[in-house]
Amino acid sequence: MTQPLSTESDHRAAARHLCRRRLLTGTAATVALALGTNLPRPAHAVPRLDPSAIDKDPFTLGVASGDPLPDSVVLWTRLAPEPFEPDSGLASEAVDVRWELAGDRGFTRRVAGGKVTAHPEFHHAVHVVPKGLKPRTRYYYRFTVGAWTSPTGRTRTAPAADDDPSSLRFAAVSCQAYHDGYFTALRHLAEEEDIDAVLHLGDYLYEYAVDAHGGDRADPSLQLPDRFNKETTTLEDYRLRYALYHSDPDLQAAHAAHPWIVTWDDHEVENNYADEVPDGSPPEVFLARRAAAYRAYYENLPLRPPQQPSGSDLQLYRRLHFGRLAQLDILDGRQYRDDQSAGDGWQVPTEDTERPERTMLGSAQERWLADGWQNSRAVWNLVPQQCVLSRRRERTTGPFPLSMDAWDGYPAARRRFVESVRAAGVENLVVVTGDVHVHYAMDIKEDYDDTTSRTIGVELVTTSLASGGDGVARPGNWQTLMDANPHMQFYDGRRGYVLLTLDQRRLRADYRTVDVVTKPGAPVSTAASFVSSNGEPGLTPA
Structure with a gap:
């Protein structure tokens, strides 16, 4: 049943419409100034x-x-x-x-x-x-x-639409804060063989200031100009920040070795931003900043012409097929979401959090995703996206604070997601996630309050490449999170990436880690491996 919008929701929708209208009319000059000339001049x-x-x-x-x-x-x-x-x-x-x-x-x-x-x-x-x-x-x-x-x-190109490849291999990466350490894991990823594509799940760059020696890289031979030692807000700022990241030899090696499929999270613009909601600045100023960030994102990544931005908009969600073995629905969980309720940190959910119309993806993207599942003929349906979908509790007794920036802060949207999976009869759902700077392996449950509830898919969360600096295998809250979340099969706090290998029978996830990123050259190892069988969703140790 469709729920009526509350007065507050009507006001929020009107505010979003007003922001967009102001961008297209009264603030067009601001955006034009932010972007410079939008299209190339005649030859x-x-x-x-x-x-x-x-x-x-x-x-x-x-x-x-x-x-x-x-x-x-x-x-x-x-x-x-x-x-x-x-x-x-x-x-x-x-x-x-x-x-x-x-x-x-x-x-x-x-x-x-x-x-x-x-x-x-x-x-x-x-x-x-x-x-x-x-x-x-x-x-x-x-x-x-x-x-x-x-x-x-x-x-390499993808398999033909009617092909049944014997196997596919993807790598999932996320969160590469230059100032927090070296991209050592990307050097190891560049050396992995037979990767069909790298899935970058967001936070390709960070907007924070970087000092002359690269922050925690503390490289005395590096002498960055002062222009990097500021937060990115303008088109010039974002362009320069991409130049800094692309100058990294490990990132260059991984790009040169494999094709990438990218989506963004928040730091490509600003930490925890939501749709058009200002960061304390006037709406038109924030939209100009978002337009600049989106423009620089397109310029600096291997995206197709349909992803070229228009002002402060860029349609990033898209669908790719790898024969009849895998369908990839790449999501955008930033551009269309409602603002976080109760702040954007870990908070006890409020009445506002539970509003049935709250959205993570926006109505158009939700319909597109549901339609794609209805029409899918793939053995495996992969969903590369930004923020953790599965519930995470950080304590074993209530009240239970939850991450308002993740799907926990959008429970009605998650219920619609799950209902779409069920309605489409998707048997092998694989959600691939970044954002949180740790490795997780989780079963996606129909009802997290019922330990006997049906498992409808698996969520593979990749840790950061550098963000957060050097990690540890078992963070201080390891036992608490494992006890509080029975659907969580694995938790590791080191840096690295996840390798996904798919065939007709099963999916295998190998969690790759490096111990140190504040110094270059750390070796890589496999911390854990899990499998999920075709038609039997759920993770078991390999």
């Missing part, structure tokens, strides 16, 4: 830089690929001879970039190639989408500008 009006005049390596930020389809994949790079300068050393001139795709690393079996323009309006980023490729095939790619050639990237 005849663009000053062009002679590529032979570029006397420094323009490929300092590496290469990347992403969003693989059976016949195409996105290829990305951004030209930046001076990556820590606001104009990247290229001022406002367009640059012609040549690209190549081949079946071998030596480029003797060339498959495709061409020329693309790196426009100053997009900070000299390029997104190339070669078509007509072979399904589930490994390719190599590179870019050339004048005398300079980029590093070689390796990518």
Whole structure:
């Protein structure tokens, strides 16, 4: 039964509509100032830089690929001879970039190639989408500008729609705060074999200030300009922050080794933001900041043209198929959510928390997700998303504070999520989550208050890559959380990533960890492994 909106809800909806209307009318000038020119100028009006005049390596930020389809994949790079300068050393001139795709690393079996323009309006980023490729095939790619050639990237396409691949392999990563440590886990991920795609689940960068020596990296050889030692709020700030992150050699290695499928969480804009709700600043100022952050996100990641932002909007939720073995529904749990109730930390739920119309995904995305499950013919339905879906209690006796920023703070939205799974008859649901800087393995229950309740799927939560600094295998609250949450099978506080291997019979999750990130070079190990069998949701130790 549809619930009527409360007066408070009507006011909130009206406020959101007003914010958007003000953005499109009275604040358009503010956003235009924040973004600069929105689209490239006509070709005849663009000053062009002679590529032979570029006397420094323009490929300092590496290469990347992403969003693989059976016949195409996105290829990305951004030209930046001076990556820590606001104009990247290229001022406002367009640059012609040549690209190549081949079946071998030596480029003797060339498959495709061409020329693309790196426009100053997009900070000299390029997104190339070669078509007509072979399904589930490994390719190599590179870019050339004048005398300079980029590093070689390796990518692969998805299986054909009617293919039944014998297996698939994904890696889940999240939360890479540069100032908290090295991206050592990404170096190990780059060396993993047969990865069909890396799933980045948010917090690709952090908005917080970074000092001259990289924060907890404490690298005396690093001398970052003062412009990094401030919170990001403008388009220039966000662009520079992506340059800093892309300059990391471990991140570059992981991008060059595998195609990535990305979604965001909060720190790509601001900690714990929700939809258009201001952070204490006027609504139009926050929307201008969000527009700048979204613009920089698109510019710096291998996303397809439909993900190009429009003002302060960017449709990031999307669906990818990997043959008949896996369907991926990539969610956006930030752009459309209601504001957190009772604050955004751990709080005892209130009457406001329980309002039946509260949403995490927004009504349009909820319908899209439910329809996708109804039409799915995949063995495994993966849902890469941001915040923990399963209930988490941090004590064994009530009252029970819950995380208001996670799905615990949106119980009605979670109930609709579960009902959609049940209505669609989804048998093998795999929710893949980031955000919390720890590894969890959890069973998703129909009713968390009933220990005999049916398990409808599994949730695999990956820890951070660096955020939080050095971790420990058993944090101080380990026993309490394990006792308070019977559906929780595993909890580890170290840094790392999760490897997911799928076949017709089962899913396997390997929780990979490194002990130290404040110093480079730590080895990687597998802390635990779990499996879930086809048609029998629930995790058991491997």
